Amino acid sequence: xxxxxxxxxxxxxxxxxxxxxxxxxxxxxxxxxxxxxxxxxxxxxxxxxxxxxxxxxxxxxxxxxxxxxxxxxxxxxxxxxxxxxxxxxxxxxxxxxxxxxxxxxxxxxxxxxxxxxxxxxxxxxxxxxxxxxxxxxxxxxxxxxxxxxxxxxxxxxxxxxxxxxxxxxxxxxxxxxxxxxxxxxxxxxxxxxxxxxxxxxxxxxxxxxxxxxxxxxxxxxxxxxxxxxxxxxxxxxxxxxxxxxxxxxxxxxxxxxxxxxxxxxxxxxxxxxxxxxxxxxxxxxxxxxxxxxxxxxxxxxxxxxxxxxxxxxxxxxxxxxxxxxxxxxxxxxxxxxxxxxxxxxxxxxxxxxxxxxxxxxxxxxxxxxxxxxxxxxxxxxxxxxxxxxxxxxxxxxxxxxxxxxxxxxxxxxxxxxxxxxxxxxxxxxxxxxxxxxxxx
Numbered sequence: 001x002x003x004x005x006x007x008x009x010x011x012x013x014x015x016x017x018x019x020x021x022x023x024x025x026x027x028x029x030x031x032x033x034x035x036x037x038x039x040x041x042x043x044x045x046x047x048x049x050x051x052x053x054x055x056x057x058x059x060x061x062x063x064x065x066x067x068x069x070x071x072x073x074x075x076x077x078x079x080x081x082x083x084x085x086x087x088x089x090x091x092x093x094x095x096x097x098x099x100x101x102x103x104x105x106x107x108x109x110x111x112x113x114x115x116x117x118x119x120x121x122x123x124x125x126x127x128x129x130x131x132x133x134x135x136x137x138x139x140x141x142x143x144x145x146x147x148x149x150x151x152x153x154x155x156x157x158x159x160x161x162x163x164x165x166x167x168x169x170x171x172x173x174x175x176x177x178x179x180x181x182x183x184x185x186x187x188x189x190x191x192x193x194x195x196x197x198x199x200x201x202x203x204x205x206x207x208x209x210x211x212x213x214x215x216x217x218x219x220x221x222x223x224x225x226x227x228x229x230x231x232x233x234x235x236x237x238x239x240x241x242x243x244x245x246x247x248x249x250x251x252x253x254x255x256x257x258x259x260x261x262x263x264x265x266x267x268x269x270x271x272x273x274x275x276x277x278x279x280x281x282x283x284x285x286x287x288x289x290x291x292x293x294x295x296x297x298x299x300x301x302x303x304x305x306x307x308x309x310x311x312x313x314x315x316x317x318x319x320x321x322x323x324x325x326x327x328x329x330x331x332x333x334x335x336x337x338x339x340x341x342x343x344x345x346x347x348x349x350x351x352x353x354x355x356x357x358x359x360x361x362x363x364x365x366x367x368x369x370x371x372x373x374x375x376x377x378x379x380x381x382x383x384x385x386x387x388x389x390x391x392x393x394x395x396x397x398x399x400x401x402x403x404x405x406x407x408x409x410x411x412x413x414x415x416x417x418x419x420x421x422x423x424x425x426x427x428x429x430x431x432x433x434x435x436x437x438x439x440x
Contacts, residue, residue: 042131045385145160277292
């Protein structure tokens with residue numbers, strides 16, 4: 001008898017964990033196919049450190065072939081799923097159309113930038129999902145400091161030295177925290193430090209406080225760290241309009257800037273809308289076993305799935321890596337159970353807390369809901385990341401050590417241009433899949 005074909009769409013936190021766990025459980029008894037735009041798993045929580053020169057890009061890019069030896073990797077962007085015919089259609093990196101059948105299917109495509117209907121944002125803001133955007137932002141920041149140091153126009157110099165981050169959640173707060181340290185170091189490295197003008201970072205959010213998901217004490221701690229560094233925090237504030245010259249805030253102030261960094265939030269990948277299935281808040285509706293009603297062969301997990309939160313009846317699990325990682329493991333076990341190996345298990349997970357790396361030796365964390373701040377929180381945060389990463393741990397730790405003892409390298413690579421990293425994209429990792437030019 002031929003081996004069953006299990007197709008996994010997406011290699012984010014959920015998809016990667018499905019593939020890794022299932023390959024261990026199957027032990028060669030099934031053909032596991034992983035369809036993903038790239039040949040790496042991107043460890044998204046450390047992307048802000050790539051954008052600000054702390055980590056090199058390959059440190060957070062975990063090789064799929066190197067860490068999933070019993071999984072068949074297929075490069076492609078899925079755009080159609082035929083539920084009745086059990087077929088998946090996708091486009092490979094060179095534009096060729098491909099198709100495959102399946103016995104079991106896992107939808108784990110993750111999420112993309114959330115675009116709000118604010119004039120000018122789509123044209124002038126830069127998102128923060130995927131390696132191309134992080135690499136572009138790293139070059140862009142270094143370029144603005146360089147251009148400011150040689151500019152003779154005070155207004156232009158101020159705009160180039162001003163960086164506006166919208167969204168004070170985990171990503172936005174870390175980008176602003178690391179970004180202020182990065183630009184300060186870049187400015188000091190120039191003979192002409194823009195006539196002594198210091199780079200300015202603004203962190204904007206509609207919420208009454210930054211990191212509103214955390215305990216208020218940790219939120220206050222993070223705010224104090226950022227304000228000591230000079231970050232201008234504007235809560236209960238939003239962007240009213242964005243232009244090529246700056247942003248108009250909801251309080252009426254116009255901030256001249258060439259750098260609008262969009263970290264507002266995420267939404268499920270557009271592929272979810274293309275699948276003819278019930279959705280809730282844009283996510284595919286699944287039961288507590290992560291299967292889709294009427295299609296027991298179809299599983300969904302991670303940001304693409306509306307998973308009932310058994311610890312909070314009536315609510316859905318948040319779109320976080322912590323849940324996606326664990327949901328992937330449950331899906332793998334339930335697929336094995338569907339073939340008679342083990343029993344199906346419902347997904348139930350209590351949050352273990354969160355951690356934020358504020359750069360330098362500062363951090364804020366609440367592991368097991370124990371509030372920590374300062375160097376201890378930073379050590380816990382980085383220790384957690386090293387434990388969670390499925391590879392490259394020694395390289396990441398080495399980069400952290402080198403960043404502590406050596407000045408950062410800020411050479412512009414020039415590999416990614418602005419038109420290759422649009423804010424509202426169909427996939428955070430595959431600009432080629434929707435006709436965009438550029439190279440990752």
